[in-house]
Amino acid sequence: MRVLFIVLGFLFMGIGIIGVIIPILPTAPFLLLSGFFFAKGSKKFHDWFISTKLYKKHLESFVKSKSMTLKSKLSILIPVTIMLIIAFIFVNNLHARIALIILIIVKYLYFFICIKTIKYDERVENNVGLEE
Structure with missing residues (x-):
């Protein structure tokens, strides 16, 4: 099950990255899902994800405050x-x-x-x- 969560984390992160480039696709919801699945699947991947510029630019302020x-x-x-x-x-x-x-x-x-x-x-x- 952990492997599935990690795969889903990368899938949603990829869609979120595409959303940064293509304005019609929203970024934040997919990155939130990515963070959720990384947290469920692996502390290592979750820690890596929350240290990325992508997370800090699009989600950190929302998650913290x-x-x-x-x-x-x-x-x-x-x-x-x-x-x-x-x-x-x-x-x-x-x-x-x-x-x-x-x-x-x-x-x-x-x-x-x-x-x-x-x-x-x-x-x-x-x-x-x-x-x-």
Whole structure:
């Protein structure tokens, strides 16, 4: 089972890396999954993952203080919203369209109510999410 967790960790990390390059694919959710699976599979891989620049840039501030910069929030929200709007346009089912609208609304409410928005300067003061 540990091997499966490690493989899933690398799989989701790979998708997260692709998300850094391709703006339509969100990065943070896949990197969060990667961290989860590395933690379940191997302390060694988990420690390595949380020491990478990828983790520090995209996840560290969220994991430590459940906060993100506005830029980070928008880089997650906008591509996903575009994908959901495209799905909304192509779906002809009323129930599916209502579900997509609810999903978009809940997503924005969660990001702006439950996750604190910080300025880049606060990250600097707290040494959170910065490269060493």
